Amino acid sequence: MREFESFLLSKKNLLTFILLSFGLFCTALFVKEIFLINEIKQKTAPNSISVSAQGKITANNNIAKVSLGVLSESLNIASAQDENTKKVNNIIKLLKVSNVKEEDIKLQDYSIYPRYDYTNGKQKLVAYDISQSLSVKIRDLAKIGDILKGAGQEGVNQVGSLEFTIDDPEKLESQALQKAIQAAKEKAHTLAGNLNISLGRATNFTESSDQIPIPRPYFDAKNTYGVGGATDTAPIPEITPGQNEITKTVTITFEIK
Numbered sequence: 044m045r046e047f048e049s050f051l052l053s054k055k056n057l058l059t060f061i062l063l064s065f066g067l068f069c070t071a072l073f074v075k076e077i078f079l080i081n082e083i084k085q086k087t088a089p090n091s092i093s094v095s096a097q098g099k100i101t102a103n104n105n106i107a108k109v110s111l112g113v114l115s116e117s118l119n120i121a122s123a124q125d126e127n128t129k130k131v132n133n134i135i136k137l138l139k140v141s142n143v144k145e146e147d148i149k150l151q152d153y154s155i156y157p158r159y160d161y162t163n164g165k166q167k168l169v170a171y172d173i174s175q176s177l178s179v180k181i182r183d184l185a186k187i188g189d190i191l192k193g194a195g196q197e198g199v200n201q202v203g204s205l206e207f208t209i210d211d212p213e214k215l216e217s218q219a220l221q222k223a224i225q226a227a228k229e230k231a232h233t234l235a236g237n238l239n240i241s242l243g244r245a246t247n248f249t250e251s252s253d254q255i256p257i258p259r260p261y262f263d264a265k266n267t268y269g270v271g272g273a274t275d276t277a278p279i280p281e282i283t284p285g286q287n288e289i290t291k292t293v294t295i296t297f298e299i300k
Contacts, residue, residue, distance in 0.1 A: 090299040091246060094231045098222030098291045100215045104284040107187050110151060110203025111194050112176030120155065120171040127173040130198035137193045138179060147180035176201060182210070187282050207284040216252060219291040223250070227295045235299075243298030253290040 113130045117123035138148055156172045181187055184207075191202070209215060235242050 091296050092231065092234065092240075092242070092299055093247075093294060093296040094227050094234065095292065095294040096223050096226035096230050098219040098224070098226060098293075100219040100222070100289045101286055102209055102215055102289070103286050104207035104209055105182070105184065106208050106210045107181040107184055107205060107284065108208065109179050109181065109187075109191075109205045110176050110201075111179055111199045112152070112174060112201030112203070113198050114200055115173045116158070116170040117173075118168065118170055120173075123171050123173040124155075127175055131175045131177065133197045134177065134194055134199060137197055138177075138190065141186050141190050141193070142183060143179060143181060143190070147182070149178045150175070151178040152176045174201070176203070184284050205282070207287075209287055209289075212289065215289045216291065219252075219289045220250065220293070223291045223293040224295070227293050231295065231297055235297075241300040243300045245295050245297055247296035248293065250291060250293045252292070 111134060113127055113134070115123045115127035115130070117126070135148060139145065152174065153176075154172075154174045156174075158169045158172055160167045160169045179190075181190060187205075194202075231242060
């Protein structure tokens with residue numbers, strides 16, 4: 044009986060040993076398979092090279108933007124409004140005569156503020172300030188000086204910052220992008236020749252653009268122009284619109300064959 048129990052116990056230990064051995068063997072095969080897969084991936088993953096380049100387009104500014112405003116004041120609010128409206132309407136007529144399109148003239152601001160004087164703790168109404176301002180886009184840059192002078196003669200007494208820009212920057216940005224791409228391709232092929240490698244297809248592409256700067260207009264220091272009550276003898280300001288530089292930067296990644 045004891046011999047039979049010993050025999051069963053030995054059989055059980057043997058089975059356990061076989062199962063453990065089989066489990067360890069399967070685990071070892073699994074780990075080996077993972078290493079083989081990673082090794083194959085590393086060997087088949089293509090090498091690559093990345094290059095960056097810039098494309099620049101310089102263009103003359105062809106549009107001017109300016110804010111023209113009229114500030115009127117009076118104790119009689121209706122009188123101030125009437126005076127202010129007449130002046131603004133005359134300015135709009137001047138702009139249209141100067142071939143400024145109606146869609147390029149926009150009412151930017153209209154405000155009415157009571158102005159008080161405070162003396163000895165007492166509040167006294169001094170006047171009502173009526174203000175209107177127009178946002179104007181001027182496409183004929185040769186007429187900027189005449190328009191500013193004429194606006195002053197019609198009662199403009201508030202002039203916002205005059206700025207110049209480009210009418211169709213998207214077209215120029217596209218041209219700068221094409222130049223950047225071509226420069227990147229040439230750079231990549233030159234580099235490939237120096238390294239004695241062959242390039243494959245492009246696998247990645249990124250682009251960025253620099254903000255278009257808006258230059259300050261140049262005014263001739265020897266000349267000034269009247270604003271609000273200018274006379275016919277007031278000189279026309281000399282203004283140069285300047286240029287803008289549009290820059291596109293690209294980075295292209297190529298496979299190495």
